[in-house]
Amino acid sequence: MAVLVGEDTRVIVQGITGREGSFHTKLMLEYGTKIVAGVTPGKGGQEVHGVPVYDTMEEAVAEHPEANTSIIFVPARFASDAVYEAIDAGMKVVVVITEHIPVHETMKFVNYAKSKGTVIIGPNCPGIITPGAAKVGIMPGHIFKPGPVGIVSRSGTLTYEIAYSLTRAGIGQSTAIGIGGDPIVGLTFTEAMEYFEKDPQTKVLVLIGEIGGDMEERAAKMIEEGRFTKPVVAFIAGRTAPPGKRMGHAGAIIMMGTGSYQDKVKALEKAGVRVARIPQEIPKLVEEVL
Amino acid sequence: MKLFEFEAKDILRKYGVEVPPGVVVGKTDDVEARIKEAGLEPPLVVKSQVLVAGRGKAGGIKLVNSVEEAVETAKRLFETPIKGLKPSYILIEKAIPHDVELYAAIVIDRSERKPVVLASRYGGMDIEEIAREKPESIVRQYIDPFVGLKGYQARLIGKKIGLTGKALASFAMFLQALYRAFVEYDAELAESNPLALVGDKVIPLDARIIVDDNALFKHPELRTARVEESGEYTEWEVKARKLGLAFVELDGDIGVIGNGAGLTMTTMDLVYEFGGRPANFLDIGGGASAELVKTAVGFLMEMPKVKKIFMNIFGGITRCDEVAKGIVKAIEELGGLKKPLVVRLSGTNEEEGRRILREHGLEAYTDPIEAVKRVISL
Numbered sequence: 001m002a003v004l005v006g007e008d009t010r011v012i013v014q015g016i017t018g019r020e021g022s023f024h025t026k027l028m029l030e031y032g033t034k035i036v037a038g039v040t041p042g043k044g045g046q047e048v049h050g051v052p053v054y055d056t057m058e059e060a061v062a063e064h065p066e067a068n069t070s071i072i073f074v075p076a077r078f079a080s081d082a083v084y085e086a087i088d089a090g091m092k093v094v095v096v097i098t099e100h101i102p103v104h105e106t107m108k109f110v111n112y113a114k115s116k117g118t119v120i121i122g123p124n125c126p127g128i129i130t131p132g133a134a135k136v137g138i139m140p141g142h143i144f145k146p147g148p149v150g151i152v153s154r155s156g157t158l159t160y161e162i163a164y165s166l167t168r169a170g171i172g173q174s175t176a177i178g179i180g181g182d183p184i185v186g187l188t189f190t191e192a193m194e195y196f197e198k199d200p201q202t203k204v205l206v207l208i209g210e211i212g213g214d215m216e217e218r219a220a221k222m223i224e225e226g227r228f229t230k231p232v233v234a235f236i237a238g239r240t241a242p243p244g245k246r247m248g249h250a251g252a253i254i255m256m257g258t259g260s261y262q263d264k265v266k267a268l269e270k271a272g273v274r275v276a277r278i279p280q281e282i283p284k285l286v287e288e289v290l
Numbered sequence: 291m292k293l294f295e296f297e298a299k300d301i302l303r304k305y306g307v308e309v310p311p312g313v314v315v316g317k318t319d320d321v322e323a324r325i326k327e328a329g330l331e332p333p334l335v336v337k338s339q340v341l342v343a344g345r346g347k348a349g350g351i352k353l354v355n356s357v358e359e360a361v362e363t364a365k366r367l368f369e370t371p372i373k374g375l376k377p378s379y380i381l382i383e384k385a386i387p388h389d390v391e392l393y394a395a396i397v398i399d400r401s402e403r404k405p406v407v408l409a410s411r412y413g414g415m416d417i418e419e420i421a422r423e424k425p426e427s428i429v430r431q432y433i434d435p436f437v438g439l440k441g442y443q444a445r446l447i448g449k450k451i452g453l454t455g456k457a458l459a460s461f462a463m464f465l466q467a468l469y470r471a472f473v474e475y476d477a478e479l480a481e482s483n484p485l486a487l488v489g490d491k492v493i494p495l496d497a498r499i500i501v502d503d504n505a506l507f508k509h510p511e512l513r514t515a516r517v518e519e520s521g522e523y524t525e526w527e528v529k530a531r532k533l534g535l536a537f538v539e540l541d542g543d544i545g546v547i548g549n550g551a552g553l554t555m556t557t558m559d560l561v562y563e564f565g566g567r568p569a570n571f572l573d574i575g576g577g578a579s580a581e582l583v584k585t586a587v588g589f590l591m592e593m594p595k596v597k598k599i600f601m602n603i604f605g606g607i608t609r610c611d612e613v614a615k616g617i618v619k620a621i622e623e624l625g626g627l628k629k630p631l632v633v634r635l636s637g638t639n640e641e642e643g644r645r646i647l648r649e650h651g652l653e654a655y656t657d658p659i660e661a662v663k664r665v666i667s668l
Contacts, residue, residue, distance in 0.1 A: 102505035155552020248551025248573035
């Protein structure tokens with residue numbers, strides 16, 4: 001068992017002929033992810049690392065009806081078009097790697113996806129991995145291993161850092177999801193937690209947040225209200241970030257009196273979550289509750 | 291990107307909103323001539339165009355009763371920093387006598403993932419203040435982004451803040467124009483505060499629009515040399531933006547480079563945790579090329595307040611070999627290391643990256659804690 005992706009995942013890579021699309025197709029294939037097709041408009045008929053390329057999602061799905069997941073490497077100006085194409089082609093999960101998509105566009109396709117029952121992960125995210133089963137993303141596969149810890153994170157590289165420290169400590173992961181660093185993302189902390197709550201493999205959840213927005217506070221509320229019952233360990237990035245400044249991620253900004261490090265830690269601790277001061281403390285805190 | 295008040299008002303005017311008659315002057319303009327050309331009669335309001343909140347209380351807005359006084363005031367305001375920022379422009383407007391000040395704004399609600407209209411009968415103070423003092427007065431209306439703000443919703447909001455008759459119609463028209471500006475300019479925020487009620491119509495005395503940086507490619511007309519003019523950024527932040535670097539200046543002396551916002555912020559947090567002070571936040575993002583890495587390293591090497599540099603890289607879409615090549619290029623172009631550099635490399639193509647650095651006499655760390663302790667000890 002795992003969350004959202006696993007043995008049954010069959011992937012279409014949108015933007016497969018680009019530099020990043022092609023590079024990560026290779027890495028995903030090496031990891032064992034079952035990639036059935038790629039799509040790049042105008043490049044239909046080609047192959048990338050043995051994967052057949054189509055001009056449209058419709059053609060790709062017609063030839064590979066088992067496809068259920070797409071991953072998008074399309075440049076920002078064309079990325080939302082690719083998202084709608086994936087939703088309309090019936091994908092259950094759409095992972096949007098692309099950074100710098102205008103927030104008004106994201107706001108629309110996230111709402112559209114919801115009305116169609118599609119789960120969007122991202123944008124501006126590293127993707128999702130169920131170690132040993134499927135990697136639909138750009139994370140280095142070798143730093144993960146199967147096990148009992150679910151990870152949900154707003155930051156890509158921090159996820160790697162923490163997963164790697166868990167793996168080195170001998171603690172594996174059920175599924176790790178990078179939900180993305182934009183102000184609006186598809187799958188939120190609380191939605192991801194609903195999946196982890198139902199997953200028997202997941203015994204502990206590691207939540208990696210950062211300043212800006214109120215997703216961590218909402219997660220805390222969910223725990224307090226008893227809607228998430230497994231132990232949670234957290235880390236929040238940006239303790240020393242000044243207010244009013246955008247820290248790289250479009251969503252990482254303390255503004256209009258919300259989104260501060262202190263508020264998030266307070267809310268989480270009140271809900272009984274152990275919050276690590278540095279990422280390297282996470283394995284120890286996980287061991288204590290495992 | 292924050293727009294100046296006069297730019298936001300120009301946009302609203304374009305969508306049919308009546309704004310106070312006014313003229314924008316620069317430092318070298320003949321202010322008196324510009325006021326007369328525009329046909330403005332006193333009393334006038336002289337407004338410093340700086341992009342900070344609470345401008346009025348900080349002394350950036352002055353009411354004057356003659357053209358001479360306006361000229362004097364403008365001259366003085368050009369030299370008056372408002373919360374540390376000196377204006378490049380001053381807006382001189384006809385003063386609009388009014389009794390009631392309303393508040394109206396449209397923002398993106400991150401949790402609901404929808405635009406939300408916020409309105410209150412009690413404008414003039416900022417929204418945090420209204421939320422504190424008159425929380426019950428704030429009307430919230432979520433908008434379906436596919437449908438947009440409908441006329442009936444705008445009227446309903448107007449009704450809830452106590453407007454009736456022609457004033458209600460005027461407010462509804464204003465709100466729809468504000469929504470149009472919000473959508474067509476890809477705004478994160480479109481706000482008028484105060485929105486004056488003058489007889490039976492509303493007139494925005496102030497207007498604020500923040501455009502999503504990721505949508506600026508759709509609005510090339512907004513991109514004119516404004517990074518320096520905004521006064522929002524420090525000298526080095528302006529330079530960094532021109533180089534395409536995601537950079538924030540801080541007050542310490544350890545230069546920080548990371549890949550990914552979360553890791554870079556955490557790297558700052560680590561530097562603090564172990565007793566150092568970061569000089570900056572510099573995120574090379576995902577999939578950085580050697581060229582970008584070279585630019586980033588070269589940039590911090592040149593920044594005087596940076597005494598040593600800590601690079602914390604965990605490769606995903608970023609390849610450690612590209613990062614290593616970039617570091618080597620920077621060192622070669624600078625003719626050697628000008629400041630101590632501590633590098634931590636893990637992840638994609640880590641071995642190759644390590645090998646490249648080793649060939650050039652640099653040993654990369656695997657453990658960030660060891661690396662951060664090392665850089666602080668230098």
